[in-house]
Amino acid sequence: MRNLPNARTLIFGLLVHSFVCGNAFAASEADFKQAYAAADAAERQAGTLRNQWLVTEAALTDAKKAAEKGDFDRAVAAAKEAEALAKASIFQAESEKEVWKNLEIR
Amino acid sequence: MAHVDGAGKRVSMRWLSILLAALLPAATCAAAADDTDPAKEARAFRDFFVKKFPNVKLDDFANGPYSLNEDMRRQWEEKEQFPPYEFSLESGKELFAKPFANGKHYADCFTNSGIGVRQNYPQFDVKSSKVITLELALNQCREANGENAISYTGEDMAALTAYMAFTSRGKPFDIKIPDDPRARAAYENGKRYFYTRRGQLNFSCATCHVQNPGERLRAEVLAPALGILNAMPIYRSEWGGMGTVSRRFITCNSQVRGVPLEPQAEDYRDLEYFLSYVANGLPISGPGSRP
Numbered sequence: 331m332r333n334l335p336n337a338r339t340l341i342f343g344l345l346v347h348s349f350v351c352g353n354a355f356a357a358s359e360a361d362f363k364q365a366y367a368a369a370d371a372a373e374r375q376a377g378t379l380r381n382q383w384l385v386t387e388a389a390l391t392d393a394k395k396a397a398e399k400g401d402f403d404r405a406v407a408a409a410k411e412a413e414a415l416a417k418a419s420i421f422q423a424e425s426e427k428e429v430w431k432n433l434e435i436r
Numbered sequence: 437m438a439h440v441d442g443a444g445k446r447v448s449m450r451w452l453s454i455l456l457a458a459l460l461p462a463a464t465c466a467a468a469a470d471d472t473d474p475a476k477e478a479r480a481f482r483d484f485f486v487k488k489f490p491n492v493k494l495d496d497f498a499n500g501p502y503s504l505n506e507d508m509r510r511q512w513e514e515k516e517q518f519p520p521y522e523f524s525l526e527s528g529k530e531l532f533a534k535p536f537a538n539g540k541h542y543a544d545c546f547t548n549s550g551i552g553v554r555q556n557y558p559q560f561d562v563k564s565s566k567v568i569t570l571e572l573a574l575n576q577c578r579e580a581n582g583e584n585a586i587s588y589t590g591e592d593m594a595a596l597t598a599y600m601a602f603t604s605r606g607k608p609f610d611i612k613i614p615d616d617p618r619a620r621a622a623y624e625n626g627k628r629y630f631y632t633r634r635g636q637l638n639f640s641c642a643t644c645h646v647q648n649p650g651e652r653l654r655a656e657v658l659a660p661a662l663g664i665l666n667a668m669p670i671y672r673s674e675w676g677g678m679g680t681v682s683r684r685f686i687t688c689n690s691q692v693r694g695v696p697l698e699p700q701a702e703d704y705r706d707l708e709y710f711l712s713y714v715a716n717g718l719p720i721s722g723p724g725s726r727p
Contacts, residue, residue, distance in 0.1 A: 380697065380703065381634055381694065382694070382695035383635060383636045383693055383694055383695065384635075384636070384690065384693045384694065384695055385636050385693055387695060415636075419636075422633065422634065422638065423634075426632045426633055426634070429633075430628055430631040430632040430633070430640065431631070433631040433640060433642045433643075433646070433647075434627070434631050435477075435480055435481050435484045435646065436477075436480055
């Protein structure tokens, strides 16, 4: 039992590990292209449903700008955010196809 | 063979049952769609606001938020002595009278030479199978006479519609839905658009203008949906200028953080058709002014 690391040492070790691994796994241009393509496809689908969100468009623009500057970590994060937002707008449009009737004055 | 035939019949009967089961809800839906009665819906729409605001006279809903807030009303009445839309109105009168290059005028495109006709728009055009708003009719007139279309959100369109609204003040909205399933579909589509939540804020038009009229959204007092288009086009202090119906819809969509549609998109025209129809009987009060 005495040979086991205490909690403080363990947390410090994990922090060092995450820091080292964070740098070791920096996003590449290929990662950005993949993430952007997925976000763009979702946003196009939202477009066919006539329900795109301004914030999704802004996240896509951020992703592109970050990639142009070579900041692929930020570019991938922005593209993933855009994909999540686009999927939320798709969900909204799909559910509203029926749910809107609940608001109708009768 | 007899056994096979029996099985075949059983299979056929099963498919027939499945087919009938599938078609029955569709038939019910079609019947439900046919059962909707725009006139009845318009009455229910009006009654909702009358019950919600029992102290507001029916015609006064055409004055938007001023019908619901005494302080705002007093300021508006004073402002009407020198209304902020006056310059636009003058400009609209001049533009309306100015001949096209071929010598014809806007007046040649409209019944009664375009005077006192605002209350009849939007109209459903059976030939093109679409809703024709006043803004669209003005651009169709220009194009038919060899002129370029003007911006639906620009000052000239606001000025022209301001003049046409002014000549129609006091005339009640008289929107027709012809006995044509396409016209009915346009009305239904406008209604669907009105109640559908959209944008990152998850708001529908009804969220503000049915559920919360009279309430404040920051400095604004929300207008009731009943009569909301009667005062269009409007001068908005927030815009620092005049705005058309197209501009209003685009702004609403942006405010709920949705990507707006293009001006005069089918959904917007159908929305205008629905909102104008449910305001039938309420007087045209445009051009208007809002904070």
